[in-house]
Amino acid sequence: MNHEIFMQMAIDEAKKAYKINEVPIGAVVIKHGEVIGRGHNLRESSQNPLMHAEVVAINEASKNIGSWRLEECVLYVTLEPCVMCSGAIVMSRIPTVVYGAHDAKGGCSGSLMNLLHESRFNHQATVIAGIKHEECSMLLKDFFKSLRNNKLLEKNKKLEE
């Protein structure tokens, strides 16, 4: 399995989020080499707390295969899943999760904790971290940098008025 190819698809999803001023995070669900779900972060534009890239992709994937069990699937996501998305992975029984950048502040698939390796749950997933992490991480850094610059520009504009 070529992790880089599928992670690139997740990065392409993240770029769609970037274009609409959402934190650039993207995800794809792959089954037997085919994309069955795609998603990018839509939290701000939808004003919905559930609309993280992974949840959007899992929702589409389960609709596509007509099952809540995403067995034999691989989830690719540009940023380490948060607590909700790690939980959604457990609930959908996805066996393998591949992520790009680590999330030291909120990541629950290895950083703060690893809910995908929790032996007391009835499902555990294999985690592969760091695939194309520089590209995934750079996208986020660029986004927040441009957000800060825009805020600074606005502030200066107000001072000039």
Next chain:
Amino acid sequence: MNHEIFMQMAIDEAKKAYKINEVPIGAVVIKHGEVIGRGHNLRESSQNPLMHAEVVAINEASKNIGSWRLEECVLYVTLEPCVMCSGAIVMSRIPTVVYGAHDAKGGCSGSLMNLLHESRFNHQATVIAGIKHEECSMLLKDFFKSLRNNKLLEKNKKLEE
């Protein structure tokens, strides 16, 4: 605030799940004394891993108020939230969660772990447990008992054939 009244609404939701052969779990989101979201477990009928009572209720609540931030809201749920739903509560910044029955096997709001009291997340919620727990728990016990009986009936029927 009358926890029993709102928990009864969550129980009424759970009963809707029971009627369609779903594990009977129900939830409501309350803001300033008004119901802004309702949900019952729809995992099997929708074949969607995300369709837990709490997620359905949070989704409706955020649509109703047009915001992903469910501040000043209280979530009532008949069973202790799982890992995904506890995560969804953190992500939607719900400040207070009231649940009925404990879930020793999968509960992540106090039983296996307490993700709502995790100081490393940027949100923590107050948890009130055990409201109408006997009624909430009895509903689940009844459901699983009738499921076992039905399976036994089917087995005997096959043996008679």
